[in-house]
Amino acid sequence: MPLYEHVFLTRQDASAQQVEELTAQFKGVIEQIGGKVAKTEQWGLKSLSYRLRKNRKAHFTLLNVDAPPGALNEVERQERLNEDVLRYLTIRVEEHEEGPSAMMRKADRDRERDDRGFGFRDRERGGFRDRDRGEHRRDRDREGRPPREGADEPASATEE
Numbered sequence: 025m026p027l028y029e030h031v032f033l034t035r036q037d038a039s040a041q042q043v044e045e046l047t048a049q050f051k052g053v054i055e056q057i058g059g060k061v062a063k064t065e066q067w068g069l070k071s072l073s074y075r076l077r078k079n080r081k082a083h084f085t086l087l088n089v090d091a092p093p094g095a096l097n098e099v100e101r102q103e104r105l106n107e108d109v110l111r112y113l114t115i116r117v118e119e120h121e122e123g124p125s126a127m128m129r130k131a132d133r134d135r136e137r138d139d140r141g142f143g144f145r146d147r148e149r150g151g152f153r154d155r156d157r158g159e160h161r162r163d164r165d166r167e168g169r170p171p172r173e174g175a176d177e178p179a180s181a182t183e184e
Contacts, residue, residue, distance in 0.1 A: 059091020
């Protein structure tokens with residue numbers, strides 16, 4: 025039987041339990057028609073690049089499927105009918121990826137980066153102290169130039 029990766033997005037206001045029930049429903053349809061689901065991953069609630077049906081976020085779910093094409097046609101038909109499913113995508117693959125998917129590895133990597141600290145989010149907490157971009161740079165840029173006419177700055181002592 026052919027191998028597929030199937031990802032579907034559910035509305036942001038659906039609970040995690042509702043997403044799991046939908047996943048179980050789609051797995052049941054695949055198994056009834058003679059296929060099997062090798063792996064299921066809940067990627068969680070993620071921001072979307074643009075709004076889909078007034079939703080800015082969605083629950084992402086991945087299914088690695090080994091089933092006849094008719095099983096996925098039926099799953100996609102049911103997803104079109106279900107108002108909680110925003111989008112779905114099915115891709116035929118040569119073989120399923122072993123271990124966690126790229127999205128899950130990225131989540132683990134981001135979690136490790138947050139634990140180490142001094143990442144992008146740590147600028148406010150004191151990271152990047154070696155960069156001095158305050159008054160010092162502005163003063164250096166003005167060296168050797170006279171003040172603009174009508175400027176509110178007082179004239180320096182050397183110009184008098």
